[in-house]
Amino acid sequence: MAVRLHVWGGLACFTRPEMKVERVSYDVMTPSAARGILEAIHWKPAIRWQVDRIHVLNPIRFQSIRRNEVGTKASAANAASAMKRGTTDGLGIAVDDNRQQRAALVLVDVAYVIEAHFTMTDRAGPDDSAAKHIAMFNRRAAQGQCFHRPCLGTREFPAEFALIEDGAALPPSTLDKPDSDLGWMLHDIDFARGNESRFFRAEMKGGVIEVPPFDAAAVVR
Amino acid sequence: MSTPVTQRHEFVLYFDVTNGNPNGDPDAGNMPRLDPETNQGLVSDVALKRKVRNFVALVKEQEPGFEIYMTEGATLNNQHKKAWKALLPEVTKDDDFKRLPKDQQKAQELTRWMCTNFWDIRTFGAVMTTGVNAGQVRGPVQFGFAKSVERILPLEISITRMAATTEKDAEEKGGRTMGRKHIVPYGLYRVHGFVSAPLASHPTKGTGFSESDLELLWQALTQMFDHDRSAARGEMASRKLIVFRHQSALGNAQAQSLFDRVKTWRVHEGSVQEIGSTATDNWPPARKWEDYKVTIDREGAPAGVEILEY
Numbered sequence A: 001m002a003v004r005l006h007v008w009g010g011l012a013c014f015t016r017p018e019m020k021v022e023r024v025s026y027d028v029m030t031p032s033a034a035r036g037i038l039e040a041i042h043w044k045p046a047i048r049w050q051v052d053r054i055h056v057l058n059p060i061r062f063q064s065i066r067r068n069e070v071g072t073k074a075s076a077a078n079a080a081s082a083m084k085r086g087t088t089d090g091l092g093i094a095v096d097d098n099r100q101q102r103a104a105l106v107l108v109d110v111a112y113v114i115e116a117h118f119t120m121t122d123r124a125g126p127d128d129s130a131a132k133h134i135a136m137f138n139r140r141a142a143q144g145q146c147f148h149r150p151c152l153g154t155r156e157f158p159a160e161f162a163l164i165e166d167g168a169a170l171p172p173s174t175l176d177k178p179d180s181d182l183g184w185m186l187h188d189i190d191f192a193r194g195n196e197s198r199f200f201r202a203e204m205k206g207g208v209i210e211v212p213p214f215d216a217a218a219v220v221r
Numbered sequence B: 001m002s003t004p005v006t007q008r009h010e011f012v013l014y015f016d017v018t019n020g021n022p023n024g025d026p027d028a029g030n031m032p033r034l035d036p037e038t039n040q041g042l043v044s045d046v047a048l049k050r051k052v053r054n055f056v057a058l059v060k061e062q063e064p065g066f067e068i069y070m071t072e073g074a075t076l077n078n079q080h081k082k083a084w085k086a087l088l089p090e091v092t093k094d095d096d097f098k099r100l101p102k103d104q105q106k107a108q109e110l111t112r113w114m115c116t117n118f119w120d121i122r123t124f125g126a127v128m129t130t131g132v133n134a135g136q137v138r139g140p141v142q143f144g145f146a147k148s149v150e151r152i153l154p155l156e157i158s159i160t161r162m163a164a165t166t167e168k169d170a171e172e173k174g175g176r177t178m179g180r181k182h183i184v185p186y187g188l189y190r191v192h193g194f195v196s197a198p199l200a201s202h203p204t205k206g207t208g209f210s211e212s213d214l215e216l217l218w219q220a221l222t223q224m225f226d227h228d229r230s231a232a233r234g235e236m237a238s239r240k241l242i243v244f245r246h247q248s249a250l251g252n253a254q255a256q257s258l259f260d261r262v263k264t265w266r267v268h269e270g271s272v273q274e275i276g277s278t279a280t281d282n283w284p285p286a287r288k289w290e291d292y293k294v295t296i297d298r299e300g301a302p303a304g305v306e307i308l309e310y
Helices: A031-041 A076-085 A130-143 B045-059 B077-087 B094-098 B103-117 B119-124 B167-173 B211-227 B255-259
Strands: A002-012 A047-056 A062-070 A099-120 A160-163 A180-190 A196-205 A208-210 B009-020 B040-043 B125-127 B136-138 B141-143 B146-151 B155-161 B177-195 B235-246 B262-268 B271-274 B292-296 B305-309
Touching (some): A160 B255, B040 B177, B045 B141, B103 B136, B119 B211
Antiparallel strands (some): A002 A160, A047 A099, A062 A099, A180 A196, B262 B292
């Protein structure tokens, strides 16, 4: 039950976990980001998306953007006590006092093809069939429907998407260096095991990155 | 409050700047942001969200349910206190919350409460450290980066102040100091935005972002620059807001096909040309809104998509 989805956008940031204070993007989309895009179009607890291949269609180029960001998160403890008191006094964050200027090295003008399939999980009910979910995904993707707008790493970089029908040709590629070793890259986060990150050795051959299954030996913690 | 939004929306907003700096780049000494490859001007998504928040804080100052979490400068919370007590006296019942059985449910309750009270959390989401599902509230409204439709020309203007800050400065520089301002003589910017209905109305993931909140968002987008005057900004104004309203929550057409229907043209002495066309090569640079034309192709619009203009 494989699907192919063409995604593209003007800017993208697939943040490297080792450089996330001043964000630096990976060279290409990570499997976890690709999964997020698929889930934005169709997902149910009954299915689990598995990215098989990522085709890189555009040259890899970067640009730096520095923004004023907020340095603190909303405190749940403060919110809980305010909720008990029944007032929002003192709940806001004064952004001027919590300002951090952070640069982000983001990708410019990206386009990918995500090849993926899904497996059924143990939360699948009796009326959950693979055929039903694939039909739902294909229908939504073909019509441009989505649960929420998919993004290229972060939400300020919205993704455009189009379904590539069975048997249709891939979009043209302008990639200049189709073979390169991209080093260790985040595969996905293991939410079942305390949000543990898992990595794999990403190699681009002919513009295509083969993504090993999440539980394969090639995927390490 | 009215019902949560159940229809997907996309929007295109055109805004312009005259002799001002729409968004300074901290990396470039507060010069206007530029795409270094094309020299098109940029305005970050967060800069625009800041203005939307400020506008909502301004017009809904006294109303409960419209507080702004990410506040700028002085918080106005004390003024809201009275309104609070009047509207939600039942929230003070501590017992209800003490008896909550599970952590997850408590976290959900908390998230809901925050969404009900804070307009910006309901709209844009927030990261809350609740520990459940990373405690993130994703809001239905999403902005991209705004980009100028043509290249912009940032100018550096030197200015003089007839006073000095310190006595030492006064002695050394004869009581005068010089400063710099960066301006864009004229720039028309275009930004794309998205309203994902399921993130408003989904039973568990939804923030409860309502139809009236949506109306307030459109109002904010069209009027936000009117309340953001400053020495740096010059004259900024929203020029056109085009909204694509889908009939369904998931949408009835591809976003890009809708955005492509909105086109910007250059106008000069009655002649209308595509941007970048060689025919415009010896035209003077655009310096006003009238030098541009925006068209919306309504012909053969996809079924189930309504095109609205504000």
